[in-house]
Amino acid sequence: MNFELLIQLIVNGLIVGLLYGVIGMCFVLVYKSTKIVNFAQGEFLLIGAWVCWAALVYLELPFLVGFILSLCFMAAFGVLLQMIVLRPMIGEPIISVIMITIGLSIFFQALMKWIFGVSPQSYPQVFDTQTINILGLNIEMAYLMSTLIALVIMGAFYFFFKYSKHGLAMRATAFDQQVAQSLGISVKNVFAMSWGIAATVSATAGVVLGMVNGVSDSLSIMGIKVFPAVILGGLDSIIGAIAGGVIIGVLENVAEFVDSQYLQIGNMYDIAPFYVLLIILWFKPYGLFGTKDIERI
C-alpha cells in the first residue's frame, strides 16, 4: 500500500474537486434561475481559457489584465447568448432546451478547434516556482491559486445571494417566477445575469485549469464531468454542488489509486464518476441536498 501516493491523490482530488464545485455552482445557478440544463458549460471554460490565452500570447498583455479582459468578454458573451439563443426557447419542452445547449456546445467546440487548432497550448509562465512543498506534499502553484480562487468565488456567491439586491432578485426568481415578476423583478434581466455570471465564473475555472494542463479542447469535457457532481449534490442546491464536486474529485482520484494498485482495469479516473452517477440516479435521484419534486394532479 503506497500511503504517500494515496494522500497526494486525495489532496489533488480535493483541489480539483473544489474546481468541480465552482463549475457545478454555475451549472446549478443557471438551472435554478432559468430551469435550463446547460450542456455547453464546458465550452464556457474552453472559450474563456482560449480568449485569455490569446490575450496573453497575441496581445502580450500582463496576466492580470488579460485575465480580467477575458472575464469581461465572457460576461458579455453569456448575456448575449441568453438573449439571442435561449430567450426564444422559454416555455419549450425540455428536450428542445437540452438540444439547444447541446447544439451550442458542438458549435463552439468546433469553432474553437477551427480558430485555435487542436494541439494543446501552454500559458506563458505566471509564477516563478512551479511547485511548492507543503507538509511533504508537492502542490502546484496554479493549483494553490485555484483553491484560493475557488474559495473566493464561493464566498462571493454567498455574499451576493445573501446581501445584494440582485442576489435577492435571483433567489426570488428561482423560488417562483410569476410571483417575482409581479413584485417588479425583471425576470429577463435575472435570466441574462445568471448566464453572464455562469459564463464568467466558468471562464475563471477554465483559465486555472488551462494554466495547469495547457489549453486544448479536452477542457470542454469538464462540462460533462460536472454532471456526476451536481446530481450527487442535488440539481438545485448550491451547497450540494460544492459538496458533490469535492466528493467526485476525491472519488475519481481514489478510484484511480485503487485501480492502479490492485484492479488494473484502466481508465477508472474518467469512468468511475459515471458509475456513481448511475447508482445515485437509481437510488436517490434528487441527490444529497436537492429538493424532491412533488407532483400534483
Added chain:
Amino acid sequence: MSSLTMRPCGDFRTSYQQDNTIFETKTIRFMAIAAIALLCTAPLFLDGYILTLCIQVSYLGIAALGLNILVGYTGQISLGHGAFFGFGAFASVWLNNSFQIPVFLSIPLAGFLTMGVGMMFGLPAARIKGLYLAIATLASQFIIEDFFARADWFSGGSSGASAEPFSLFGYAFDTDQSFYYVALFALVTMYIWGCNLMRSRDGRAFVAIRDHYLSAEIMGIKLNKYRLLSFGISSFYAGIGGALYAHYLGYVSAEGFTIFMSIQFLAMIIIGGMGSIKGTLMGVIFMVLLPEVLESVVGVMKMTDWGNTPMVVDGLAYIKEMAIGLVIIGFLIFEPDGLAHRWAQIKNYWKFYPFSY
C-alpha cells in the same frame, strides 16, 4: 377509406380500421409501391457514390427511427443512442466471428442483444424522466464506450474487429450494388414495422405516456413497463442499424461511437420532426447530405481567390461540425416541428392553391 382513390375533403371515417390505416387512399398505396419498385431498380442507373449514400441513409435511418420511437413517441430522452448503435455493430460481428452464426441470423440476434443492454440501462428510466433521464443515458454512453475500448474478447479492443460480408445461401453481398438490396429490404421492413407498431396498442400507450403520463397511468397503462419497452424497441432498432453498418463496412473500431454520434441521431429526428416516421427519414437524408453539400461548397470556394486560404481548406471537418450545431439550433428556434411539418404545409399550399386560407 382504403378503397378510395382520392382523399375526401373532410373527415368521413366511420371505423377504427379506417382511422388506423397506413395508406389513406389507393393512390398513396400505389405511389408507395411504385417508389419501392423504383428504388429496387436504382442500382442500374445510379453511380456507386450515390449508392453508398443510400446505404448510409438506410442504416442510419433504421437507428434514427428507433430513437424517434423513444424520444418522439414516448417522450423519453436518450443521449446514448450512438453507443447502442455501436453495441449492435460489435455484437453482430462478435456473434459471427466467435460462434460462426451466419450473418443473416447474427444481425437480428445482435438487435436482441442490444435490446437487452438497452433495457438494462433503461431500468432507471422506469423511475426517472426528463432531464435526469438525459443525464443517466449520458452516463450509459460513456460506460458503454469504455466497455468497447476495454473488452478485447468482445470488440477486439483498440485494434477493432473485422466483419464478414452479408451472405445468403452462399451468395455474398459484398459489393455496393448487392448490399444495397439488403439495406433496402431492412429499411422497408423496419419502417413498416415502425408504422404498424405505432397503430397498435403498445404504440398508442407510448403516445399516451408522452402526452400526459399521469393520465396515462390513470387509464391503466403501466408506466414502467411501457417506458422500458420503448427503451428496448429503440435499442433493438439501433442494434439492427449498427449491425448492418458493421457488415457493410467490413470493419468496426471503437472510436466512431461517441457522444457526437448520439447527438447526430438526435439532430436527425429534430430536423425531420419528432413523432413522425416519415420525418425521420427526411431528417436522416438531410443529415447525410449536409456534409456532402458543405464539401462541394468548400470545393467551389477553393477555386476562387479569396476562398483558397488554409483556414477554409483545412477547416472542412470543423465547418461540418459547426454546421451540425447550427442546424440543430436553427431548426429548434425556427422550425421546431421539423421537415415533416414543413412538408405538410407545402402540400397543403398546393392542394388548396388559390384559396390557401
